[in-house]
Amino acid sequence: xxxxxxxxxxxxxxxxxxxxxxxxxxxxxxxxxxxxxxxxxxxxxxxxxxxxxxxxxxxxxxxxxxxxxxxxxxxxxxxxxxxxxxxxxxxxxxxxxxxxxxxxxxxxxxxxxxxxxxxxxxxxxxxxxxxxxxxxxxxxxxxxxxxxxxxxxxxxxxxxxxxxxxxxxxxxxxxxxxxxxxxxxxxxxxxxxxxxxxxxxxxxxxxxxxxxxxxxxxxxxxxxxxxxxxxxxxxxxxxxxxxxxxxxxxxxxxxxxxxxxxxxxxxxxxxxxxxxxxxxxxxxxxxxxxxxxxxxxxxxxxxxxxxxxxxxxxxxxxxxxxxxxxxxxxxxxxxxxxxxxxxxxxxxxxxxxxxxxxxxxxxxxxxxxxxxxxxxxxxxxxxxxxxxxxxxxxxxxxxxxxxxxxx
Amino acid sequence: xxxxxxxxxxxxxxxxxxxxxxxxxxxxxxxxxxxxxxxxxxxxxxxxxxxxxxxxxxxxxxxxxxxxxxxxxxxxxxxxxxxxxxxxx
Numbered sequence: 001x002x003x004x005x006x007x008x009x010x011x012x013x014x015x016x017x018x019x020x021x022x023x024x025x026x027x028x029x030x031x032x033x034x035x036x037x038x039x040x041x042x043x044x045x046x047x048x049x050x051x052x053x054x055x056x057x058x059x060x061x062x063x064x065x066x067x068x069x070x071x072x073x074x075x076x077x078x079x080x081x082x083x084x085x086x087x088x089x090x091x092x093x094x095x096x097x098x099x100x101x102x103x104x105x106x107x108x109x110x111x112x113x114x115x116x117x118x119x120x121x122x123x124x125x126x127x128x129x130x131x132x133x134x135x136x137x138x139x140x141x142x143x144x145x146x147x148x149x150x151x152x153x154x155x156x157x158x159x160x161x162x163x164x165x166x167x168x169x170x171x172x173x174x175x176x177x178x179x180x181x182x183x184x185x186x187x188x189x190x191x192x193x194x195x196x197x198x199x200x201x202x203x204x205x206x207x208x209x210x211x212x213x214x215x216x217x218x219x220x221x222x223x224x225x226x227x228x229x230x231x232x233x234x235x236x237x238x239x240x241x242x243x244x245x246x247x248x249x250x251x252x253x254x255x256x257x258x259x260x261x262x263x264x265x266x267x268x269x270x271x272x273x274x275x276x277x278x279x280x281x282x283x284x285x286x287x288x289x290x291x292x293x294x295x296x297x298x299x300x301x302x303x304x305x306x307x308x309x310x311x312x313x314x315x316x317x318x319x320x321x322x323x324x325x326x327x328x329x330x331x332x333x334x335x336x337x338x339x340x341x342x343x344x345x346x347x348x349x350x351x352x353x354x355x356x357x358x359x360x361x362x363x364x365x366x367x368x369x370x371x372x373x374x375x376x377x378x379x380x381x382x383x384x385x386x387x388x389x390x391x392x393x394x395x396x397x398x399x400x401x402x403x404x405x406x407x
Numbered sequence: 408x409x410x411x412x413x414x415x416x417x418x419x420x421x422x423x424x425x426x427x428x429x430x431x432x433x434x435x436x437x438x439x440x441x442x443x444x445x446x447x448x449x450x451x452x453x454x455x456x457x458x459x460x461x462x463x464x465x466x467x468x469x470x471x472x473x474x475x476x477x478x479x480x481x482x483x484x485x486x487x488x489x490x491x492x493x494x495x496x
Contacts, residue, residue, distance in 0.1 A: 064426050125463065130454045131447035
């Protein structure tokens, strides 16, 4: 079976805004969502820079039982999913009567775990953790909570693949629908934003310390980049078979046409040009496209010296002759980690719908690898028929997705 | 803490944390049915009791608590016991 797989709903909760309109405007104007979190300095962080993400107010929207199981990232995922289901015209009554699945990327719930351990140490009594702790603490906090809240009856699990989690969640959802195993899957990625979540990452000196200029700190591909800025939130995409979307009368926003993946089989944290090239080529082969058919690449580029350098080489190796337009929306969002592979499909689909490419802000001068790329530094009006989005994670896990405009 | 203050505090967290309609909280009403308590909710009730009154409720204590009045009396008794307890040397 080879079903066509389409996107019928988008939802977003990020440092660029808490709905699609706000986020589209931030992307268009090249607005940075980065700021300082003074609390992190008190905890001994080398860098206090972070994406500034609003906390949802769920009291009055969800009942107590539903709320207390939600971790921070699951709250974001709930809000993003609510928006995505609404604009996919997917009503809860319909969902209850049909087999709708969920595949979501998430790779930590550090705040919930830390708070639980603090309580155990202080009280020496596990009952005093309360009933919600376990449902907040597990990596599958998003899928276990949302499947309950939205009465989902299809596939239901979490994908943990470091900073490629969200992208692989979409890739697996695409394959399941393509192969006829499911008709409708809620896909996405979520990322907590708190001092507990990023301490070990900060400890690797991976973060930018350009604290005096937060909005200029994330500068993917720029020669003077000095590290990434952690961020988060959640992004949801409703994937469906083309036939079921037509039957439902759902709005068809775009089509997923390619998924490539690979593992570096090398260093645990260093990037591999070879691994990334294999992922890119697999996605192009799956989509049955040539490099020249891709109009825009939303790069993984996080603003780290080594990571961006490797990706620039990989993109140049596969797309170099085509001068494909490239930008990294992480220049505005920071690195949304487990969420990034899903959010960057939302950002790029918004660009596709509105005929522009968001700028790679803060790019002033390339290094010897990135200067070979066609990096978009100003908002550019452009018809996008096909885009590709890269996500790479620790452990050498790579994912590339290709999305096409529905005509 | 007086008996009235205990009742006021209990009713306050039941409305705020357990989202019970205030008008449903009457002394003779059945506690479990009014709060729609399941096994998970009991755990949260233990947590909230500990943070508000400083003692740990054990599951067996709930066997004889049927109404809100039973609950108020139980908490009152435990608070009084705590006041008069002789500290361990």
